[in-house]
Amino acid sequence: MSQAQCYHCGLPNDRNHKYETKILGEVRQLCCPGCLAVSEAIVANGLEDYYQFRTEPAQKSDDSILETLDTLNVYDEPALQEEFVFNEGKDKQIQLTLEGITCAACGWLIEKQLSKVEGIKQVAVNVQERRGLVTWSSNTIKLSQILAVLKRIGYSASPFHPDEHEASYKREQKSFLKKLGLAGIMTMQVMMLMAGLYFDWFGAIEQQTRQYFYWVALTLTTPVVLYSGSTFYLGAIKALSARTVNMDVPVTLAVFGTYIAGLRSTLLEEGEVFFESICMFIFLLLLSRFLEHRSRHKAAQISANMMQYIPVSATKIDAHGRLTQCLAKQLVQGDTVLVKAGETIPVDGVVIDGSATVDESMLTGEFNPVLKQQTDGVYGGTVAQDGSLSVRVTQSLKHALVNQIVRLQASAMAAKPKAAQLADTFSRYFVMAVLLISGLTYGFWSWQNNDNAFWITIAVLVATCPCALGLATPSALTCAMAKLNRQGILLKRADALEQLTGIDTIALDKTGTLTQGVFSLKERWFAKGVNPQLTMAIAITLEARSEHPISRAFSGDPTHTIEHFNVTPGGGIYGDIKGTRFYLGSASFCNVSDQSMIPFAANVFLCAKSASAENTLIAAFLVSDSLRNDAIETLNSLTAHQLIVLSGDTQQNVDNLVSQLPIEYAKGGLSPEQKYNQVQQLQQNGKHVLMMGDGINDAPVLASADVAVAVGNATDVAKTAADVILLGDSLQSVPTLMQVARQAKRTIRQNIAWAIGYNILILPFAVSGLLQPWMAVVGMSLSSIIVVTNSTRLLSK
Incomplete structure (x- = not known):
């Protein structure tokens, strides 16, 4: 081929632009960026011999490849990334909508291909929701x-946005319905023709008329094979291009093998045809995929589309008190918005004026409205039913709770349960085994001179397709997580569901977990010579900076300037006011050894320390709160587990509380480190521990537990360390969590048992030739439908 012609496709080269690459040891000239990209890909994948053995030039490649890459470059703009890219330490993270996913093998393929790319730290694909979570180093x-x-391996990806994601789902659903509708109509027509021939419904007809019917059946079958079945062929091509196999490979072999054999028989007017089996196979397989598509969307809607509740606009109050309309996503921390009765709160914030009852059911699953007043937190997407609120924005829309939930749901699928990993691995090896068994089956029956060797092999390929096995675990997990979302329970790790079924010990924090966390001052004591008003003002100033629930008992506005403020988790707080350092917290934190002068069992102490004196006790307080209304009922339903309390409060207060509860062991006066050590000791003794907490001091022990649960009013630090977050205030969510975990495990086991059992049971019948192709088609499709239907039962249990 001359230098004036493209080495890849043979067309004239571009005189104004030079495209060249090294092929077979020589520099070759190419006509366009498309041919350059394809030829480089061929060389990079070790397929260079293609050029040596080809008999004619390739077709001209798509010269829009670089245009596509230029379009994608837009996503590198910092201003555009601000909306959908999140910082994860030194790395960046994005949630993508993925188009073209057809089964669990697609998710595996994407994860494997992206994990090979330098700079990508983590890839997690949620096949059910057609989304992927990618963490990467922006420096690499x-x-x-x-x-x-992703584009090169056959998948289109774009940053996740609820509206676009919904549009993507509708496009896929429309395509499914077209393919399914065509396959269904043609299947009925072909089956009527072929059934009439098989059962001699038309009487003794001539060979010429029979052949005419075959041609009609072939004509009706062709669009089903080429259009309706294209979903499976594309999946097979993607897998083979990545040098692996998936369940679409045996499906593709079976479809084209049967179709080509039928075409040959029709043309040569000899042999059997199974056009009705092809149509029925594609129709039933598409039907099971469509049912899976709908069920995963139904499950995903509950959590993934929570952003649909966020209004587009908001009423902003400017510095002069004027009301202006703005986009909700333009609101930043510190802005003030007005929410009228019946309106949706646009972003997360704190009420600074007004009161209203707010419907938070979209977050918590609890339909009783919550009264919101000054200083109460509110969340974007919740609805003010009456009254009006002035809300100071604390989080931009990007970091609002509903957006965090969507991100956490995607992250939850990153850590796959062992059952899912085993099923994925088994299904890939099973496909290879099926292909091997099919080859051996054909070889054996051909050796036996059996005329039906080919059709027996087709029956093996169809009957043993592990579609149901690929759906067994992910379909159950998605439905379980969707049900938990509906109940106001947010999972950060999908594998936590599996671990929950092995929990035998439940450890609980006391304050804010078993109790309501609404503290009040029951008793006060002041040392002689101390001004009570001034001392209370100091305590209020210190507590104003604390996030601990106890700080709410010291209500009032701070009147002093504080310096060098510091928080000691599980101990207390201190700060400098007018040159004196004040300590407020537990007795050990304040070095209080003698409490004989205090007439009650104080649990909060205030000490002063100046440059010339040691710690001096100047005040003591008894701060307490009440037991949660549902605490006794919840704990009674969890008595199958060992229940223990680990608290930083005094042992006396802990004993007083647990005396009315079914608690086996309760330990008070624990520092965060001691709580951590207690859980470590339990785990060393073979216990599997679930830890529930809500405060900053619970973060270490939450991180060390087998499963960590943060209650609804937990601090951000506790929520970060937790595996499960209860969005509502009800402890009854915990028994629900345990029950759904058990149901999910049972469903996964049922699905896997059914899928493997069916394949093992049907294989001998298929190999022995007792199974007709149409029988294999019905059995395989029903197997997948049964698995999906069984998983969706979790949503209604």
Whole structure:
């Protein structure tokens, strides 16, 4: 081929632009960026011999490849990334909508291909929701390059946005319905023709008329094979291009094998045809995929589309008190918005004026409205039913709770349970085994001179397709997580569901977990010579900076300036006021050894320390709160587990509380480190521990437990350390969590048992030739439908 012609496709080269690459040891000239990209890919994948053995030039490649890459470069703009890219330490993270996913093998393929790319730290694909979570180093790779890699392996990706994601789902559903509708109509027509021939419904007809019917059946079957079945062929091509196999490979072999054999028989007017089996196979397989598609969308809607509750606009109050309309996503921390009766709160914030009852059911699953007053927190997407609120924005829309929930749901699927990992691995090896068994089956029956060797092999390929096995675990997990979302329970790790079924010990914090966390001052004591008003003002100033629930008992506005403020988790707080350092917290934290002068069992102490004196006790307080209304009922339903309390409060207060509860062991006066050590000791003794907490001091022990649960009013630190977050205030969510975990495990076991059992049971019948192709079609499709239907039962249990 001359230098004036493209080495890849043979067309004239571009005189104004030079495209060249090294092929077979020589520099070759190419006509366009498309041919350059394809030829480089061929060389990079070790397929260079293609050029040596080809008999004619390839077709001209798509010269829009670079245009596509230029389009993707837009996503590297910092201003555009501000909306959908999150910082994860030194790395960046994005949630993507993925188009073209057809089964669990697609998710595996994407994860494996992206994990090979330098700079990508983590890839987690949620097949059920058609989304992927990618974490990457921005110093090594750009977002546009990640999207380009996905494009090259056959998947279109774009930053997740609820509206676009919904539009993507509707496009896929429309395509499914077209393919399913065509397959269904043609299947009925072909089956009527072929059934009439098989059962001799038309009487003794001539060979010429029979052949005419075959041609009609072939004509009706062809669009089903080429259009309706294209979903499976594309999946097989993607897998083979990545040098692996998936369940679409045996499906593709079975479809084209049967179709080509039928075409040959029709043309040569000899042999059997199974056009009705092809149509029925594609129709039933598409039907099971469509049912899976709908069920995963139904499950995903409960959590993934929570952003649909957020209004587009908001009423902003400017510095002069004027009301202006703005976009909700333009609100930043510190802005003030007005929410009228019946309106949706646009973003997370704190009420600074007004009161209203707010419907938070979209977050918590609890339909009783909550009264919101000054200083109460409110969340974007909740609805003010009456009254009006002035709300100071604390989080931009990007970091609002509903957005965090959507991100956490995607992250939850990153850590796959062992059952899912085993099922994925088993299904891949099973496909290879099926292909091997099919080859051996054909070889054996051909050796036996059996005329039906080919059709027996087709029956093996169809009957043993592990579609149901690929759906067994992910369909159950998605439905379980969706049900928990509906109950106001947010999972940060999907594998936590599996671990929950092995929990035998439940450890609880006292304050804010078993109790309501609404503290009040029951008793006060002041040392002689101390001004009570001044001392209370100091205590209020210190507590004003604390996030601990106890700080709410010291209500009032701070009147002093404080310096060098510090928090000691599980101990207390201190700060300098007018040159004197004040300590407020537990007796050990304040070095209080003698409490004989205090007429009650104080649990909060205030000490002063100046440059010339040691700690001096100047005040003591008894701060207490009441037991949660549902605490006794909840704990009674969890008595199958060992129940223990680990608290930083005094042992006396802890004993007083647990005396009315079914608690086996209760330990008070624990520091965060001691709580951590207690859980470590339990785990060393073979216990599997679930820890419930809500405060900053609970973060270490939450991180060390097998499963950590943060209650609804927990601090951000506790929520970060937790595996499960209860969005509502009800402890009854915990028994629900345990029950759904058990149901999910049982459903996964049922699905896997059914899928494997069916394949093992049907294989001998298929190999022995007792199974007709149409029988294999019905059995395989029903197996997948049964698995999906069984999983969706979790949503209604």
